[in-house]
Amino acid sequence: MKRILFVCHTGELGGAEFVLIDIAAHCCSRCHVALLADGPLRAALEAKGVGVSIIAASEHMLGVRRDAGWSRSIRAVPATLSATCRIARLARAYDVLFATSQKAAIVAMLAGLLSRRPVIWQLHDIMSAAHFGDLLRRISVALANVTVRTVLANSQVSRDAFCATGGGRDRVQVVPIGIDPAPFLAVTDAHASTLRAALFPPNVTLIGLFGRLTPWKGQHVLIDALADLPGVHAVIVGDALFGEDAYRASLHARAAAAGVAARVTWLGFRDDVPALMRAMDIIVHASTAPEPFGRVIVEAMLARRPAIATRGGAAAEILGEAYPYLVPPADPAALAAAARRIMGLPAPDLSHLVAANFARASSEFSLDAMLEAVDRLI
Ligand code: UDP
Ligand code: GLC
Secondary structure (H helix, E strand, O other), rough: OOOOOEEOOOOOOHHHHHHHHHHHHOHHEEEEEEEOOOOOOHHHHHHHHHHHEEEEEEOOOOOOOOOOOOOHHOOHHHHHHHHHHHHHHOOOOOEEEEOOOHHHHHHHHHHHHOOOOOEEEOOOOOOOOOOOHHHHHHHHHHHHOOOOOOOOOOHHHHHHHHHHOOOOHHHHHHHEEEEOOOHHHHHHHHHHHHHHHHOOOOEEEEEEEEOOOOOHHHHHHHHHHHHOOOOEEEEEOOOOOOOOHHHHHHHHHHHOOOOOOHHEEEEEEOOOOOHHHOOOOOOEHHHHHHHOOOOOHHHHOOOOOOOOEOOOOOHHHHHHHOOOOOOOOOHHHHHHHHHHHHOOOOHHHHHHHHHEEEEEEEHHEEHHHHHHHHHOOO
């Protein structure tokens, strides 16, 4: 049995980190996680019996953003090398390095060279200009081409963007993200009704958007759509995880300016997503940039709620090309129209839609299948 050292650049709880929790919990007796920043992820991993070390990298490295130019990137080099040396030392006790993000991959790829350990990169991102700066994209893909055994792409769109940036197609394998259906199956209708009565106004249609607050997740598009959706109440679940406080403030101001503030409930980050999803009438995914995968779409399917999602990323892979509620990104009118169509569905059609989505999510995005694929590869 191979021993695995996972390398993750953040301690926050985003989708890629929930995937890490599932994979590390599955092999907890023979793995360890190195986090380049502390945060709630540490406790979540430890609660699953996974050992964690914080190899804190400085802000010079972690703070590099999409628009970083040469000088900002060069300033990140000493911090990157220092984290690399510490990871390489840790790696000597393991057989494989497994990186869970682009920043972690750079450190893991260099540490893999130093410690002569094979590296797997689970690619959770679309390597395009919408998500990454040109320089970082080129560096990580060039390094991957010479150091990484296998890139595990979370979707076909992520694989294609990696290859379009120069990544070797023979190195990439698509392993879709799998989600455990158990917490969704455990939610009873009674529980969902109690939650709904406790948190939201009565006699409204609830449309929920689940995801971290960041401009490309498109919370503003749902706020704008409310003007066209009388009787609808929006539920925004999630918080700014990576410093997007100005966006959070702008959302509140936007709702107030549009006169819809009383029709929005802001729940912040929640750890009861399955029950909350079940309490919604509709769940929207509103990302304005192509979504690399989109766990929340699969979760909406498992929660047996009708989903609306934006085209452009992996949504069509998840819901199917012909899914009738795929809408153009950044288009509040199209979002509102799709919501009105769902609200007008006769009950049997709605039941059929959510049953078909549930069946598809359980068979195509099974956690067991993802874990088996990762086991096979390791
Ligand atoms: N999530 C959560 N609490 C929240 C908001 C989101 O636990 O308040 C979870 C959500 O259920 C999903 C993940 O965060 O599993 C987000 O993953 P996704 O792939 O949709 O987006 P990402 O943040 O990775 O881009
Ligand atoms: C990333 C992506 C998201 C994906 C998740 C899990 O955080 O932004 O689309 O679902 O990783 O692969």
